[in-house]
Structures are given as structure tokens and as C-alpha cells.
Amino acid sequence: MATASTEAVRLPPALQLPTALQGLAFLAARRSLVAALARRHGTMFTLDLPGFGRTVVIGDPELISDLFGTSRALLGRAHLNLGKVFGPGSMFNLNGEEHLNRRRLLAPPFHSAHVVQHRRIFEEEVLRESANWPEGQEFQTLPAMTRILLRGLLRSMLGADGPAVDELCALLPSAVSLGARIGLLPPIVRNDFGAWSPGARLHRYRSHFDAAVRALVVKARADPALAERTDVLAILLQTRYDNGESMPEAHIADELLGLLAAGYETTAATLSWAVERLRRRPQLLSRLTAEADAGGSEWRQATIWEVQRTRPVGDIVQRRAMTRIRLGDWVIPEGTTLMINIRLAHSSEDCFPGAEYFDPGRFIGTGRKPAGWIPYGGGFQRCIGATFANMAMDVTLRTLLQEFRLVPTDAPGERASDHGVVFAPSRGGLAVVHRRTVVVEKQPQTTPGQMGRS
Numbered sequence: 001m002a003t004a005s006t007e008a009v010r011l012p013p014a015l016q017l018p019t020a021l022q023g024l025a026f027l028a029a030r031r032s033l034v035a036a037l038a039r040r041h042g043t044m045f046t047l048d049l050p051g052f053g054r055t056v057v058i059g060d061p062e063l064i065s066d067l068f069g070t071s072r073a074l075l076g077r078a079h080l081n082l083g084k085v086f087g088p089g090s091m092f093n094l095n096g097e098e099h100l101n102r103r104r105l106l107a108p109p110f111h112s113a114h115v116v117q118h119r120r121i122f123e124e125e126v127l128r129e130s131a132n133w134p135e136g137q138e139f140q141t142l143p144a145m146t147r148i149l150l151r152g153l154l155r156s157m158l159g160a161d162g163p164a165v166d167e168l169c170a171l172l173p174s175a176v177s178l179g180a181r182i183g184l185l186p187p188i189v190r191n192d193f194g195a196w197s198p199g200a201r202l203h204r205y206r207s208h209f210d211a212a213v214r215a216l217v218v219k220a221r222a223d224p225a226l227a228e229r230t231d232v233l234a235i236l237l238q239t240r241y242d243n244g245e246s247m248p249e250a251h252i253a254d255e256l257l258g259l260l261a262a263g264y265e266t267t268a269a270t271l272s273w274a275v276e277r278l279r280r281r282p283q284l285l286s287r288l289t290a291e292a293d294a295g296g297s298e299w300r301q302a303t304i305w306e307v308q309r310t311r312p313v314g315d316i317v318q319r320r321a322m323t324r325i326r327l328g329d330w331v332i333p334e335g336t337t338l339m340i341n342i343r344l345a346h347s348s349e350d351c352f353p354g355a356e357y358f359d360p361g362r363f364i365g366t367g368r369k370p371a372g373w374i375p376y377g378g379g380f381q382r383c384i385g386a387t388f389a390n391m392a393m394d395v396t397l398r399t400l401l402q403e404f405r406l407v408p409t410d411a412p413g414e415r416a417s418d419h420g421v422v423f424a425p426s427r428g429g430l431a432v433v434h435r436r437t438v439v440v441e442k443q444p445q446t447t448p449g450q451m452g453r454s
């Protein structure tokens with residue numbers, strides 16, 4: 001772990017970026033830029049970025065692991081941009097003790113024992129969405145996965161059903177995409193400058209969301225079965241902080257918005273990448289189908305992890321040094337932004353021998369995943385929805401494997417395109433499917449995880 005330090009500052013090599021590539025331009029180009037810088041200068045370097053200040057980019061798994069093991073007294077959120085968009089009650093807006101208390105309050109519904117209770121919802125949503133999939137015709141899986149995830153999350157987070165799900169499904173994609181773009185810009189952009197200004201549109205979306213949540217809260221409070229409900233809204237209405245206080249309703253709405261926004265595109269894009277990868281790995285596809293028919297899940301889980309390693313939908317996790325810290329050989333001054341690079345960590349040969357190859361077999365028979373596997377970040381701010389996302393991806397993949405034969409392709413892999421919140425397949429995760437006529441077909445057993453460049 002990193003420790004507080006009084007030593008003289010000792011930063012990793014400082015690199016000068018051309019002016020055209022600073023600030024927001026850096027964010028837009030960061031994926032290829034950081035990879036190119038790391039090839040020349042190694043996995044740790046310092047940049048001075050307007051808007052971000054001094055930024056240390058970290059791609060070394062060991063140092064990342066140290067950082068994730070560091071206490072919240074020394075590290076904090078790098079910025080509150082998303083928190084400002086979701087509202088003061090969202091955990092994205094909290095730091096220190098307040099953040100710790102909120103994480104404690106939210107831990108039970110995100111525990112694996114609780115999360116499995118939502119499996120049925122995702123099975124239903126996959127069957128609903130795929131009922132009209134065209135057979136033998138190419139289509140994009142990203143919009144389909146997005147609908148599955150959004151509807152599934154609205155049911156399991158908000159306890160919404162029927163028209164409320166349809167209403168919020170129509171609202172949220174535009175609201176989240178606008179919020180993500182505004183979140184990167186100076187706060188003044190959130191002001192109301194007339195009906196069609198981004199700030200005014202965001203306020204309208206927000207009022208609409210709040211009204212929908214208020215209606216769900218009224219319904220939940222009147223529900224005689226509230227105590228048995230498993231959705232997060234019902235649980236938050238009933239839980240108390242350690243001091244006995246309940247969460248204000250406005251904060252519940254902020255928190256639910258943050259959970260939805262953080263959860264649906266990330267998980268949907270990962271599933272779309274899974275389809276994109278599996279179509280190019282016919283042997284692995286056969287193996288997963290046979291395994292699903294036999295009721296197994298080991299290779300499916302390994303495939304999900306390998307998709308997340310080779311096609312992470314988010315590429316950075318940020319922290320701020322709250323005091324001067326020592327990290328490995330470096331001494332980093334207070335206020336520095338620490339930009340942990342997920343892609344660099346995932347391409348570490350020490351953690352993942354043959355890292356450039358897509359090989360789910362690397363996770364078979366190993367108890368723990370290497371420290372360099374960080375698609376969900378780590379430490380006290382690690383993604384609270386990780387177990388939930390894994391459940392949703394597992395159920396979705398299993399159901400699709402049981403229902404459909406995915407037609408392999410030898411087309412070049414899809415590139416990653418920046419969708420604002422996530423990196424998703426550039427052509428939408430194209431698929432061609434045929435419905436399996438017999439519920440459980442016999443599939444040939446094939447050799448483990450066919451290797452191929454990722």
C-alpha cells in the first residue's frame with residue numbers, strides 16, 4: 001500500500017504533450033495515446049494536463065495493487081463531476097466517512113447471496129428481447145443488450161414494472177448520454193440557458209426521473225409486502241445508517257440514478273464484446289454451448305473474465321492524493337491526480353503471459369485472478385455492482401447459448417469505439433443467429449479455449 005511521506009517529491013518521468021492533445025483532447029485520444037506513451041516510456045509517467053493538473057499515469061499492476069490497498073485517509077475521489085450530475089445524494093458525490101457509510105448501507109443488496117435473487121429477471125428480459133431476433137440476418141447486439149440491461153436494472157434496482165419500465169427505458173439513454181458529456185465540461189454548462197440548452201434539457205430529464213421515482217416510492221410505501229421485496233429501492237427505504245437515520249428520499253433518487261447510469265451501458269457493452277469475440281472463436285463457442293446444456297459455467301465465467309481483460313469497457317480509474325504519498329520508489333505530492341490505466345494493467349505479461357492472446361483457459365483451474373485484472377477498479381471505491389454485473393452477464397450469455405446458435409465469422413474483429421461512457425464494439429457487436437430447435441442439442445466437445453490474437 002502507499003504510505004504518507006515527508007520525503008522530497010520524486011515523480012515518474014514528466015512527458016510533454018503537444019498543446020492540441022491536452023485537456024479534453026487528451027481524454028478523447030487517451031486510449032491510443034497512453035498505449036503509445038507506455039511503449040516508449042514504460043508503464044508510469046507524469047503529464048501536466050489543463051483541467052486535470054499534474055497527473056501520474058500508472059499501468060504497473062504491482063503499484064496499482066498498492067494504490068488499491070491504500071486507505072481513504074490518503075486517497076480520495078479525483079473529481080466530483082459525475083457526482084454533480086447525479087446529485088448530492090449519489091455515492092459518486094461522496095468522499096471519506098460519508099462515502100464509507102453509504103457503501104456500508106448499500107452493501108447488503110449487492111452481496112452475492114442477494115444478487116442471485118435477480119437471476120430470473122434477467123432470464124425473462126433476455127427471452128423477451130430475443131423473441132423477435134431475425135434468423136440468418138446480421139444485426140447489432142449492442143442495442144439489444146442495452147435494453148436487456150436497462151430493463152433488468154430498472155426492475156431489480158427500482159422494483160419498477162409495466163409502464164414505469166417502458167417510461168424510464170425511453171428516458172434514461174438520452175439523459176445518461178447528455179449527463180456523461182456535460183459531466184466532463186465546466187459546471188457552468190449545467191446552468192439553464194434557455195429551453196434547448198444542455199443544462200435545461202438535463203434539468204427536464206431529471207425532473208421526469210424524480211417524478212417516476214417518487215411514484216415508485218409512494219407505491220412501495222403502500223406495499224404490504226415491502227419487507228420481502230428484493231429491489232434496491234425497497235431496501236433503501238427500510239435501512240438505517242448506524243446512527244439510526246434513514247436515507248432522505250431525494251438522496252435515494254440520486255443514488256438510484258447513479259447506479260443505473262453506472263450499470264447498464266458497462267454491462268451491455270461487455271456482453272456485446274462477448275458476442276463479438278465468441279463469433280471469432282467457434283471452438284470455444286461450441287464448448288460453451290455444450291457446457292450450458294450440461295448445466296456448467298466454468299468456461300463461461302472464464303470467458304467473461306477474459307472478455308473483460310482484453311476488451312475493458314472503461315480504461316481509467318482515478319484517485320487524488322490527499323497528502324504527499326510514497327508509492328513504490330516515487331513520492332507523489334498532495335493534490336496529484338492518479339490515473340490508473342486498466343488497459344496497461346491488463347496487458348501485463350507478468351500477470352497474463354501471452355497477454356495479447358484471447359485465452360479464457362488462463363482462468364481455468366486458478367483460484368484467484370491476478371492483481372492486474374481490474375475491470376472493476378479496486379480498493380474502497382471498487383465497483384459496488386461487480387457481482388451484480390457478473391450475474392447479469394452470466395445469465396444473459398447462458399440463456400442466449402441455450403436458445404440460439406451464434407454463426408461464427410472470419411470478419412476482422414470490431415474496433416473499440418468511444419460511446420462517451422464506455423468503449424463498445426464499433427459495429428455494435430454484429431451477430432447472426434439461428435434459433436436452436438431442440439432445447440438441448442448435443443454439441444461436439446472441443447479442445448480448451450481456442451487461442452487467437454485478441
Ligand code: HEM
Nearest residue numbers: 262263266267270317375376377378381382383384385389
Ligand atoms: C461490466 C460491468 C461494469 C464495469 C466494467 C464497471 C466498472 C466500474 C469501475 C471501473 C468503477 C470505478 C471503480 C474505482 O474507482 O475503483 C465503477 C464504479 C461504480 N460502479 Fe460499476 N461497473 C460495471 C457494472 C456496474 C453495475 C451493474 C452497477 C450497479 C448496478 C455499478 C455501479 C457502480 C457504482 C455505484 C460505482 C461507484 C462506486 C464508488 O464510487 O464507491 N457498476 N464501476
